[in-house]
Amino acid sequence: MLKKQTLASSFTSGLNGILTVPGDKSISHRSLIIAGMAIGQTEIRGLLRSEDVLSTLCAMRQLGVTIEDDLDKNVIAVKGVGICGFNSPEKPLDLGNSGTGVRLLMGAIAGQPLTARLTGDASLSARPMKRITDPLQQMGAQIGYLPKNEGKGLLPVTITGANPALPLSYSTQVASAQIKSAIMLAGLNARGVTIISEPHISRDHTESMLRHFGVEVEQRFLTDGRHQVTLAGEANLKAKNILVPRDPSSAAFAIVAALITPESDITLPAVGMNPQRIGLITTLIEMGADLDIANERLEGGEPVGDIHVRSSKLNGIEVPAIRAASMIDEYPILSVAASCAQGRTYMPGIAELRVKETDRIAEMARGLEACGVSVDEQPDSLTVDGQKQITGGTTIASQHDHRIAMSFLVLGMVSQQTVSVMNTETIATSFPQFASLMNGAGANIYAPEV
Numbered sequence: 001m002l003k004k005q006t007l008a009s010s011f012t013s014g015l016n017g018i019l020t021v022p023g024d025k026s027i028s029h030r031s032l033i034i035a036g037m038a039i040g041q042t043e044i045r046g047l048l049r050s051e052d053v054l055s056t057l058c059a060m061r062q063l064g065v066t067i068e069d070d071l072d073k074n075v076i077a078v079k080g081v082g083i084c085g086f087n088s089p090e091k092p093l094d095l096g097n098s099g100t101g102v103r104l105l106m107g108a109i110a111g112q113p114l115t116a117r118l119t120g121d122a123s124l125s126a127r128p129m130k131r132i133t134d135p136l137q138q139m140g141a142q143i144g145y146l147p148k149n150e151g152k153g154l155l156p157v158t159i160t161g162a163n164p165a166l167p168l169s170y171s172t173q174v175a176s177a178q179i180k181s182a183i184m185l186a187g188l189n190a191r192g193v194t195i196i197s198e199p200h201i202s203r204d205h206t207e208s209m210l211r212h213f214g215v216e217v218e219q220r221f222l223t224d225g226r227h228q229v230t231l232a233g234e235a236n237l238k239a240k241n242i243l244v245p246r247d248p249s250s251a252a253f254a255i256v257a258a259l260i261t262p263e264s265d266i267t268l269p270a271v272g273m274n275p276q277r278i279g280l281i282t283t284l285i286e287m288g289a290d291l292d293i294a295n296e297r298l299e300g301g302e303p304v305g306d307i308h309v310r311s312s313k314l315n316g317i318e319v320p321a322i323r324a325a326s327m328i329d330e331y332p333i334l335s336v337a338a339s340c341a342q343g344r345t346y347m348p349g350i351a352e353l354r355v356k357e358t359d360r361i362a363e364m365a366r367g368l369e370a371c372g373v374s375v376d377e378q379p380d381s382l383t384v385d386g387q388k389q390i391t392g393g394t395t396i397a398s399q400h401d402h403r404i405a406m407s408f409l410v411l412g413m414v415s416q417q418t419v420s421v422m423n424t425e426t427i428a429t430s431f432p433q434f435a436s437l438m439n440g441a442g443a444n445i446y447a448p449e450v
Helices: 025-036 051-062 099-110 130-138 177-187 205-212 248-260 279-286 321-326 328-339 351-355 360-370 402-412 424-429 434-440
Strands: 007-010 016-018 039-045 066-070 075-081 115-119 142-145 157-160 169-171 193-198 217-221 227-232 265-272 290-299 302-310 344-348 374-378 381-385 390-397 415-422 444-446
Touching: 007 402, 025 039, 025 051, 025 075, 025 099, 025 177, 025 205, 025 248, 051 066, 051 099, 051 424, 099 115, 099 130, 099 157, 099 177, 130 142, 130 157, 130 177, 177 193, 177 205, 177 227, 205 217, 248 265, 248 279, 248 290, 248 302, 248 328, 248 402, 248 434, 279 290, 279 321, 279 328, 321 328, 328 344, 328 351, 328 360, 328 381, 328 402, 351 360, 360 374, 360 381, 360 390, 360 402, 390 402, 402 415, 402 424, 402 434, 434 444
Parallel strands: 016 265, 169 193, 390 415
Antiparallel strands: 007 415, 007 444, 039 075, 066 075, 115 157, 142 157, 193 227, 217 227, 265 302, 290 302, 344 381, 374 381
16 A cells, blocks of 8 residues: 655746656556466566556565566566466456556456455445456356446456357457556467457557467457457467567656646656557647657567657647547547636547546546636537646546646646645556656655655
């Protein structure tokens, strides 16, 4: 249990220097799980050591995977047990606040002959899981929720995996990398081909990493525009070393902070440039951001680049709804950028934000209004009217959501009065060094005296 913490953020005259953000959270989760399902030893470099990822690491150990952590060399060694090698854990797998960790592990467990109970903290236990477990049940897994939670599909849940899993052809109504990945991980042990189609392409880190480990995975766009993934079952994963790129979702906070604060000039090296993760960068450039990418290259099968950002005058735009899947975690910080832009920014097609760590549409709208920003909240959209001056001078209840917390600490950097944020301890779930890294570049984030 993390100790409750409040942080405050005051006006800054600019950010400067080189900011090295942590490893990609999505890829860190996948590297531990997929390496654990391979045969042989995988060395992972650059793993994000956040609360969420460490929860996945602990769960993998409970499932019988040997993992050695060499902090001095920043190397994680995972001795894989194969696609049917997990053991039934003696105690429940507690994934803390990690939605990615719990949902991907559901898929991995559903395709193996074991039984495991998965649980999490209060925030994670309020998030819907049936859209993950329903297709896994169709693949032969036995799913058991508590009677009071059955209808909503809330944790805890007990899963008994299928042996073998049944191949599945599944069409999702939303573009979700977590749904897709869970089905794919279960399908690794299926006798046949598993096919998943989604309205449009979502993050494809799982597809890339499985190919890296030797699995036959195909991606294509259908004539109606849907994206389809085909995975060959009875797979044989061969251990391959992984270099985790730096997280574009974490970089987003520094990027927006530099854009909206005066006299800023920062560089963020080796940030992941997967096309399904850079919707925010595309959007900010459309808004007028002075931002460029240099030294683009491949590292560990993923594209990376060095991002150079300078203070900019932003303009409000309409963000294409189809872009939501490639930047769904970045809408909170985008709404901060929109608050400082000239004109109105309309963000449609973001209903998925209502089932994240909290209802991010509602919480961003409430917090922005408290800081003097005019917003219009609708069921699946948020509209923000840019302000010449942000008043601030308020305390934000982050609702234990790390991205809400960091977004309002960034807004405090351009506010006339200090912005305080409660329950910022959850920042450790994804970006433990956030405050120290930003302060090193010129921010003024601090723990206020009680």
